Amino acid sequence: MKLIPRARSWFRSVSHDAQLQRDMDDELRFHVESYIEDLVKSGVSRQEATRRARIEFGSADAHKEAMRVSLGLRLWDELRSDVRYAVRMLKKSPSFTAIALLSLTLGIGANTTIFTLAKHLMIDRLNVPHPEQLRLMNWISPKHGAVHSIWGEWDKENGGNTSTSFSYPVYEYLRAHNHQLSDLFGFKNIGRANVTIDQAAEVVQADLVSGNFYSELGIAPQIGRVIDDADDKPGATPVAVISDGYWARRFGRSPAVLGKTITLNLTPVTIVGVNPKGFTGARQVQSSSDIYVPFSLQPQVAPNFRFGSLLTNTREWWMQIMARTKPGVNEEAARAELDIALKDAVRATMNPKKDEALPTLRVGDGSRGLNEAGRNFASPVYVLMALVGFVLLLACANLANLLLARTSARQREMSVRLAMGASRRRVLRQVLTESMMLSLLGGLGGLLLGYFGRLAIPHLVTNAWEEPMSAAPYDWKVFAFNLGLSLLTGILFGIAPAWQATRAEVNTSLKDSAQSTTRRRRGYGGKAVVGFQIALSTVLVLGSGIFLRTLVNLTSVDPGFETKNLVLFEMRLPQARYPVGKDLVLYRDLEQRLAAIPGVDSVGLSSVTLLAHSMSNDDFVPTGQKPEPGKETAADDNAVNDDFFKTMRIPILAGRAFNASDTETSQKVAIVNQALVKQFWPNENPIGKTFETSGSNDKKELFTIVGLCADTHYDDLRKEPPPTFFLSYRQASDISWGMTFEIKTRQSRAAITPMLREALRSVDRDLPLTDVRTQDEQIDGLLQQERLFATITGAFGVLALVLACIGIYGIMSYNVARRTNEIGIRLALGAKTQQVLAMVLREASWLAIVGVVVGLGAGLALVRLIRTMLYGMKPWDPVSIAIAAGLLLGVSLIAGYVPARRASKVEPMVALRHE
Numbered sequence: 001m002k003l004i005p006r007a008r009s010w011f012r013s014v015s016h017d018a019q020l021q022r023d024m025d026d027e028l029r030f031h032v033e034s035y036i037e038d039l040v041k042s043g044v045s046r047q048e049a050t051r052r053a054r055i056e057f058g059s060a061d062a063h064k065e066a067m068r069v070s071l072g073l074r075l076w077d078e079l080r081s082d083v084r085y086a087v088r089m090l091k092k093s094p095s096f097t098a099i100a101l102l103s104l105t106l107g108i109g110a111n112t113t114i115f116t117l118a119k120h121l122m123i124d125r126l127n128v129p130h131p132e133q134l135r136l137m138n139w140i141s142p143k144h145g146a147v148h149s150i151w152g153e154w155d156k157e158n159g160g161n162t163s164t165s166f167s168y169p170v171y172e173y174l175r176a177h178n179h180q181l182s183d184l185f186g187f188k189n190i191g192r193a194n195v196t197i198d199q200a201a202e203v204v205q206a207d208l209v210s211g212n213f214y215s216e217l218g219i220a221p222q223i224g225r226v227i228d229d230a231d232d233k234p235g236a237t238p239v240a241v242i243s244d245g246y247w248a249r250r251f252g253r254s255p256a257v258l259g260k261t262i263t264l265n266l267t268p269v270t271i272v273g274v275n276p277k278g279f280t281g282a283r284q285v286q287s288s289s290d291i292y293v294p295f296s297l298q299p300q301v302a303p304n305f306r307f308g309s310l311l312t313n314t315r316e317w318w319m320q321i322m323a324r325t326k327p328g329v330n331e332e333a334a335r336a337e338l339d340i341a342l343k344d345a346v347r348a349t350m351n352p353k354k355d356e357a358l359p360t361l362r363v364g365d366g367s368r369g370l371n372e373a374g375r376n377f378a379s380p381v382y383v384l385m386a387l388v389g390f391v392l393l394l395a396c397a398n399l400a401n402l403l404l405a406r407t408s409a410r411q412r413e414m415s416v417r418l419a420m421g422a423s424r425r426r427v428l429r430q431v432l433t434e435s436m437m438l439s440l441l442g443g444l445g446g447l448l449l450g451y452f453g454r455l456a457i458p459h460l461v462t463n464a465w466e467e468p469m470s471a472a473p474y475d476w477k478v479f480a481f482n483l484g485l486s487l488l489t490g491i492l493f494g495i496a497p498a499w500q501a502t503r504a505e506v507n508t509s510l511k512d513s514a515q516s517t518t519r520r521r522r523g524y525g526g527k528a529v530v531g532f533q534i535a536l537s538t539v540l541v542l543g544s545g546i547f548l549r550t551l552v553n554l555t556s557v558d559p560g561f562e563t564k565n566l567v568l569f570e571m572r573l574p575q576a577r578y579p580v581g582k583d584l585v586l587y588r589d590l591e592q593r594l595a596a597i598p599g600v601d602s603v604g605l606s607s608v609t610l611l612a613h614s615m616s617n618d619d620f621v622p623t624g625q626k627p628e629p630g631k632e633t634a635a636d637d638n639a640v641n642d643d644f645f646k647t648m649r650i651p652i653l654a655g656r657a658f659n660a661s662d663t664e665t666s667q668k669v670a671i672v673n674q675a676l677v678k679q680f681w682p683n684e685n686p687i688g689k690t691f692e693t694s695g696s697n698d699k700k701e702l703f704t705i706v707g708l709c710a711d712t713h714y715d716d717l718r719k720e721p722p723p724t725f726f727l728s729y730r731q732a733s734d735i736s737w738g739m740t741f742e743i744k745t746r747q748s749r750a751a752i753t754p755m756l757r758e759a760l761r762s763v764d765r766d767l768p769l770t771d772v773r774t775q776d777e778q779i780d781g782l783l784q785q786e787r788l789f790a791t792i793t794g795a796f797g798v799l800a801l802v803l804a805c806i807g808i809y810g811i812m813s814y815n816v817a818r819r820t821n822e823i824g825i826r827l828a829l830g831a832k833t834q835q836v837l838a839m840v841l842r843e844a845s846w847l848a849i850v851g852v853v854v855g856l857g858a859g860l861a862l863v864r865l866i867r868t869m870l871y872g873m874k875p876w877d878p879v880s881i882a883i884a885a886g887l888l889l890g891v892s893l894i895a896g897y898v899p900a901r902r903a904s905k906v907e908p909m910v911a912l913r914h915e
C-alpha cells in the first residue's frame with residue numbers, strides 16, 4: 001500500500017475506533033456463524049458445530065488483536081494505555097506534578113516569549129504580497145567619498161561608509177535607467193510631525209512615499225483609495241493615507257474620516273484612504289507610521305535644512321529606494337546596471353572632486369524593510385535567548401533529579417513489569433510518556449505565559465515617554481517553536497530516568513533489599529545532575545553579576561553636567577509658518593515665558609539632546625592647520641542659547657559663555673571643550689583661535705573661540721567625551737531639526753507640565769507639547785538595555801540559586817537516607833556526631849566545588865562573547881567571579897547542612913535496623 005493511502009486509512013481507523021471495533025465483531029461473528037451453518041448442513045448438531053467453531057477460530061480477542069496489528073494500530077493502543085497510566089500516576093502525586101508544571105511553564109514560557117520577540121525582530125517579513133521579491137538599494141564608498149551629507153541610517157564598513165539613503169535626483173536617474181527590476185519606488189520616514197485635528201494639536205509619525213509606492217507593493221486600501229502617481233506631482237491636491245492603528249485610535253474607525261482635512265506641519269491635507277490592517281509600510285515590520293503623504297509635499301511638511309526643496313537638492317541623501325525582482329532576471333546583472341547608473345548620477349548631479357570616490361551600489365534583501373530595530377537588538381536578543389535557554393536547562397536538570405528519585409522509588413514496579421514480559425523498550429516508552437505529558441502540559445502553560453509576555457516586552461524596551469512598538473504576532477511559527485521545545489524538553493529531563501528504569505535487575509529488584517543497588521546508581525546519577533545544575537547556576541549568577549556591575553559602573557559615570565531638577569522637552573517648528581528668522585523669534589519668546597514660570601531658575605536650549613543617542617557632526621578645520629590628504633577632520637557640534645551652560649551646570653574654564661552680544665549679524669563665536677583642545681591645540685590656550693566649519697550648502701564659515709568649557713558626555717555614557725564645539729543658536733546655519741528645552745526647576749515634572757503646556761499654547765496653540773521627561777529619566781532611557789539585562793539576569797540568578805539549593809538538599813537528603821546503615825555503624829563504632837556532620841558536608845562541598853569550577857570555566861568562555869556589552873570591567877572580572885563562587889558554595893553548604901545535621905543525630909540502633 002502506498003504511503004498516503006495507508007496514512008489516510010490509519011487516521012480513519014484511529015478517528016473511528018468504536019466503529020472499527022463493531023466492524024471487527026460483525027466480521028468475526030459472520031465467519032463463525034457461516035462455519036456453524038456449514039457444519040449443521042453436513043449433519044452435525046448445532047451444539048457440536050458451535051463447539052468445533054470455537055476450537056477452529058480460537059479467541060476472538062486474539063483475532064481482533066491481529067487485525068489491529070495488521071492495520072498498524074498496536075502502537076496507538078499502547079500509547080493510549082501509556083497516556084492513561086501516566087495521567088493516573090501524575091494525579092497520585094499532585095505536589096510533584098504542580099512543581100514540575102510550574103517549572104516547565106516558567107522555562108518554556110520564557111523561551112517562547114523571547115523567541116516571539118526574536119521572530120518579530122529578525123524573521124517576520126513585511127505584510128505585503130510576495131515580500132521575498134523585494135530588494136532594498138544601498139551603497140558603500142571609501143571614507144573619503146563623494147557623499148557628505150546623509151539624513152538617515154548609515155554605518156561604517158571596511159573603513160568606509162554605507163547607507164540606504166539616496167538623493168531624490170539620484171532616485172529619478174536610477175528609475176529612468178532601470179531595465180532589469182520592476183519600477184523603483186521610494187519612501188522616507190520624516191519622524192515626528194505636528195498634526196492639528198479639530199483644533200487639537202498632537203504629534204504623529206509620518207512617511208513620505210512615491211506615487212507608485214502602493215502599486216509596487218501591491219497594497220489595496222481598507223477604505224477609500226491609496227496615493228498614486230497623480231498625487232505625487234507639483235501642484236497636486238495635498239492628500240494623505242492613514243494607518244489602520246491611527247484610524248482606530250484617533251477616529252474610532254469611522255468611515256467619515258474620508259475627505260476630512262487635517263493639518264500636517266501646518267499644511268492642510270485631505271485623508272483619502274486607510275491602509276489595510278497589518279500593513280506597516282516598507283520601513284519595518286515592528287510598527288507603522290500614522291500618516292503617509294506623497295513626496296511632492298516634502299517642501300511643505302518635512303524639514304528642508306534651509307536648502308530649498310529636497311526634491312531638487314543634490315547634496316542631501318535622505319530617501320530609501322526599493323524594487324521587486326522580475327522572474328528570470330539575473331540580479332547581479334540588475335545590480336551592475338544600476339551601479340553604472342548610480343555613478344553616472346553622482347557625476348551628473350554632484351560634480352565630485354577628483355579625489356572623492358564614487359559610491360558602489362548594492363542590492364539587498366528588502367523583505368523586512370530597513371529593519372533597523374532588528375539590527376540594533378540582534379545581539380541583545382541572542383544573549384536573552386541563551387539566558388532563557390540556560391534557565392530551561394536548569395529546570396530540566398531539577399526535574400530530572402526529581403524523576404530519578406521517583407523512578408528509584410518505583411523500581412519494584414518496573415521489575416514486576418519486566419518479569420511479566422514487558423520489553424525494556426516498552427518500559428522506556430512508559431517513563432518517557434510521563435515526561436512528555438508533563439512537558440506538553442508545561443508547554444501549554446508556557447504558550448499562555450508567552451502570549452502575555454509578548455504584550456509586556458514592547459513596554460520594557462521602549463522609554464516611558466515614547467510610543468511602544470507593536471506586540472509581536474502569535475502565529476504558527478510560535479506554536480511550532482513551542483511544540484518542538486516542549487517535546488525536546490520532555491526528552492531532556494526524561495531520558496535519564498527512563499534509562500534508569502530499563503536498567504533494573506529483575507531478580508535483585510524483587511528481593512527485600514532490592515533498593516540498594518538501584519539507590520547507589522541513582523546516587524551517582526543524581527550527583528551528576530546536581531553538579532550540572534550547580535554549573536548552570538554558576539553561569540547564570542556570574543552573568544547576573546557582570547550585567548549588574550556594568551549597570552552600576554554606567555550609573556556611576558559623571559556625565560559632566562548636573563542632572564538633578566532638569567525637565568526636558570523637544571520642539572520642531574513647521575517651516576511653513578516659521579521660516580529662517582521667525583523660528584528664532586519664537587524660541588526667544590518661549591524661552592522668556594518659560595523662565596517666568598514660578599519655580600524655574602533658568603532655561604537652556606540645545607539643538608542636540610545630551611545623552612539621548614542623538615548627535616550632530618560637522619567639519620572642523622583650525623585656521624593655519626592643513627588637513628592631511630584623505631583624512632577628514634570633524635567634531636561634534638551643538639547650537640545652544642546663552643543660559644545653556646548655566647542651566648546644565650557645565651563649568652566655563654576660560655573665556656566666557658554666550659551672551660546677548662552674540663547676534664545673527666555679529667562676529668561668529670564658539671565655545672569648545674577640553675577634548676577638542678587636546679586634539680587640535682594641545683598645551684595651548686584656545687581663546688581667540690579661529691576655525692572653519694561647513695554652513696548652509698557646504699559654505700565655509702569662520703568662527704572665533706571665546707570660551708573653553710569642561711568635557712561632558714555627548715550621546716553615550718560608554719564613550720569618552722568627544723571633541724565638541726558649541727555655537728550660539730542665533731548664529732547656527734541650521735536649527736530646522738528643532739531644539740530641546742532644558743528647564744532648571746524646583747518643581748516636579750508632573751507639577752510643571754501643565755504650566756509648560758500653557759506657555760506653549762500662549763505662543764502658538766498649534767504646537768503640541770510631547771515627551772516631557774526629566775534628565776534622570778532621559779539617562780534611565782539611555783541605560784534601558786543595561787537595566788533590562790541586569791533585571792532579567794538578576795531574576796534568573798535568584799532562580800538558579802533556589803533551584804541549586806533544592807537540588808543539593810534533595811541529593812544530600814537522599815544520600816543520607818541511603819547511607820543510614822553506614823552512619824549507624826560509624827556511630828556504633830565510636831564516631832562523633834561532628835565527624836558525621838563533617839563527612840556529609842564534605843560530600844556536599846566537593847559536589848559544589850566541582851560544579852562551580854566547571855560553571856566558572858563555561859561562564860568565562862561565554863562572557864568573552866558578550867564583552868562589547870560590558871563597561872568598566874574585564875570579562876574575567878574578579879569581583880563577579882568571587883561573588884558567583886561564594887554564593888554557590890554558600891548556598892550549597894546551607895542546603896547540605898540540614899541533611900548533615902539530621903545524619904549526625906541518628907540513633908545507632910535505629911540506623912542499624914534501617915533498610
